[in-house]
Amino acid sequence: MRIAIDARLNAYRQGGISQYTRQLLMALPDVARDDEFVCLQHRDQLRPLAIAPNVSRRTALTPPHHRFEQWTLPLEVMLARPNVLHCPDFIAPTRRPCPAVVTIHDLAFMHYPEILDDSARAYYGQVKSNAPRADGVIAVSEATRQDIAQFLDMPAEQIDVIHEAAASLYQPIELRAGEARVLNGKPVQAGSFLLFVSTLEPRKNLPTLLQALRICLDRQPNAGYRLLIVGRRGWRDEAIFAAVRDLNLADHVQFAGGVGQYDLRWLYNACRIYINPSLYEGFGLPLLEAMACGAACLAAATSSLPEIGGNAAVYVPPLDADIWADEIAALWDDDERRAELGRMGVARARQFSWARAARETMAVYRRAAERLPARAVVAPPAAPLFARELAALEPSTAMHAMHVPSPGGPRACLRCGANLVPGTLQSQLALRPLAEHEGSQPIAPRMWACARCGHVELVLDWSVAVHQAVPDAPEAAQPLAHAEANADLPEPIDPADAPEEIAPPVDVAAEVDAPEEIAPPAEAAAEANAPEEIAPPADAAAEANAPEEIVAAAAAEASAPEEIAPPAEDSADEPEERLAALEIPELHPAPLDAIAAAVNGHDAPHSVAANGAAGPDAHAPAGEDAPPPGAPPAGTGRRGRPRAEPAAETPKRRQNRAKRK
Known part of the structure; x- marks a missing residue:
């Protein structure tokens, strides 16, 4: 991002606004090394304000506070081609080629109009119409932000408070006696x-x-x-x-x-x-x-x-x-x-730093370049409710009424946004209920102090208020976010009270009376279709070659859960010839592919069989011409399905085959 900073006033003054501009220009290059800064200095000031690889000086011919500034300064800014223009001296060009950020240091001339002469009144009188048009407004203190909101009629959330700091030069030094x-x-x-x-x-x-x-x-x-x-x-x-x-x-x-x-x-x-x-x-x-x-x-x-x-x-x-x-x-x-x-x-x-001010200013630049709104001001907590009033509410309503920042922190300052530090009160304080709530006991607030601006807050401890209202509800003061986070979680179920359909898997296997080494423990959905008997080993069921039993095994396969069976050996008979010799009744649940797989002894589930039929290994002969274990049978594909007859070879196919060779 390319940022132009109007530093023309530094050619005429050294303190106040000029000091702010100089210190900010010296701190920005270190916190934003990937960005480029253009310092617009008046032609009478030849020495650059900041020297860094990402800072360049550009001469501006328009004097500060000039009556033609609104027409000539935008032309000089346009030649610099910045993404954002920062005007530290209150006023930004109304007609500008890029977003603009202004810094308002004070509104003393509105508190005391008599302190301005005619020329200063003509210049600073533009601030009321100029500041609301800026893409970003920076106030150097919370007091200044409150004045901007009051005199310029701007929402406080559109104003960023960024404190200045003392230069690193100013520090204690040793002095000789009588120096x-x-x-x-x-x-x-x-x-x-x-x-x-x-x-x-x-x-x-x-x-x-x-x-x-x-x-x-x-x-x-x-x-x-x-x-x-x-x-x-x-x-x-x-x-x-x-x-x-x-x-x-x-x-x-x-x-x-x-x-x-x-x-x-x-x-x-x-x-x-x-x-x-x-x-x-x-x-x-x-x-x-x-x-x-x-x-x-x-x-x-x-x-x-x-x-x-x-x-x-x-x-x-x-x-x-x-x-x-x-x-x-x-x-x-x-x-x-x-x-x-x-x-x-x-x-x-030491609590103020120009490095922190530079980082916060860069955040304002980026929001202005993207035309984003300013950060929201921390809203004050809702008005507290006394214990008797909380007791009169419904539980859900009471929980929403307590949806305020926890008294245990962390808390942000309502004035400057810094983190508050907890403290103790030297004198005892208590929040007394109204006259119509005489039965409620006083509640002691907790003190929070801001180390940056000195703001002090007294925060009511909601846990004390709720316990006074509902002594038997220890969880009443829990944050609302904790209750919402656990709203969708199911309650734990005691295994003794659990219904049969969600009982542990071991009980399911016991109901089927299946041996532990055969019955699958996790397939509870197969109980309804599971047969009463367990298939015998493959080497003891050679008589399962009957067509009726094969069809029954295929029908059981369609209703049984899908399992991947290891490939097995098959006979040398062609599947088409064996299918043609079978009289297969019409079975809607069993597809043709499943029937063919059952004939060939492939893909049939071997853990559970139907009507006492053997598994796929019962059809595998032990001859020497049998394929090796794991190989598909002859005349079938990789999944055991019958292969289709090859189409007649046409001259075009013959020619393509000759080319491939």
Whole structure:
């Protein structure tokens, strides 16, 4: 499969969407070695984003967010001839030559419309009509998927949640005591600053953080609080610089601008506290990068930040400057707490991987190329029924009512689809019945937690509910699938109670009074037609050459079960002459072939004979001219049937025979 990825925005920006595109392009070639990737880069960016045997760079002339993008970009995509086009920047061409997949990182501009300027509003305003037309939609978090379903009116099952991850570069490093670096002409010493990393824009909520810093300085002027802001200027950032000026924070706030990735890794490791006070985040990649480096993190309790940070960060209401100041002061002087948060952050960051994100993205590509629908969202279990309600139902109805995921697992997270981990509750909880069910006892639920997004579920144990309703029914809580799997299996039959027709084969042989060495034990169907006497040995029944007895033996052959008798010797008489000398009565059950075989002594069953007639060996003479054992008698074919008279030889046949010679 040939996949084109729109990476034109990387020529203008480095973080956010550009970082997502770069990391995805670096991970995809390793997980899909048989597929080909085309990186559409702007002409101003000559250096390829990814270098791999199955990755090629192609120059795109259309700038990102251009007003003619919907007309010119499809032409450039058509020249690349991909099977799928991936647009990481929200919008895909409406008129396109191939299926398209879009990634929606957040819908902050719908939560806060005032944060966009006119040009950004014109571009991102297309998302409401563009996303439903895409062949695949990727959300970077469960919070973003919920926003897409709400604001864009799309079914949640048509949206795939694929989490981002921190680059492998971001990891803990060893720092020397008093180590410092120079950023933007000013020295920065390790362990002496608060760190904020993001583009400067209104939704990052920097004015609230600056107010909290002012409160901390007023409470403890000599504590040494200092804030380092890393990130390029975005849009409508005038309020940030005005707050620094109005709060008299010029000596305590440093704007470092954009920095390289190695300097950023050092800052994550060297900061005293990393802070993310954003009002809204689609994913929060800087938070995950800081945790991967072992930084103690403070984050706003909003949007996707709790989903990403889990229990490895401290969450604060985004607009309460006093609480921000309290948490900053508490962590600033607590070395043990910061070290503990750092260890928890590293473990949390390891749960995210770009390799896994690449595999999940490839699955979306393949579905889009085949025009298949997105995977279904795990449906929540049905509403629980209390014990008294289960007792009032019929047994079959109760079984269908209990057809829900087992409380013993495994279970999938309803938010992100990951496997849930069972846990224990610190406090005792019980599910109390309604007022009209006072007789039912409370039922304790079981806790399941998601390590990826932090989602917690309390699951009702159905076995407890059923046993309260029907104490004498130990199998009532068995899964319904087990009952359906065994529905078609017959019940075992006791040999003592079995009827005669299906009794063991040994009893059948005993009923016929046949010797064990002769009677076939498995042919129970031959009882009705079996004779009362057993045929004597072949050498003791030479008088069986009478025509009447031969005809009777042939009639018994037609009603006896088919058996393959060993070939035997036969007399030299021609079968036609012997058949002509017989006066054969009309016997419908016996065909002519069976009669002829009985005359020649072939194919007649030797285990059971009729009317005391001997087996086939009784007709075999002991002369020297007899054929060897196993050979067919003279004048017959391989199966003992009489051969037809050869036709008169015509001149044509004579000529063909001469040619063959």
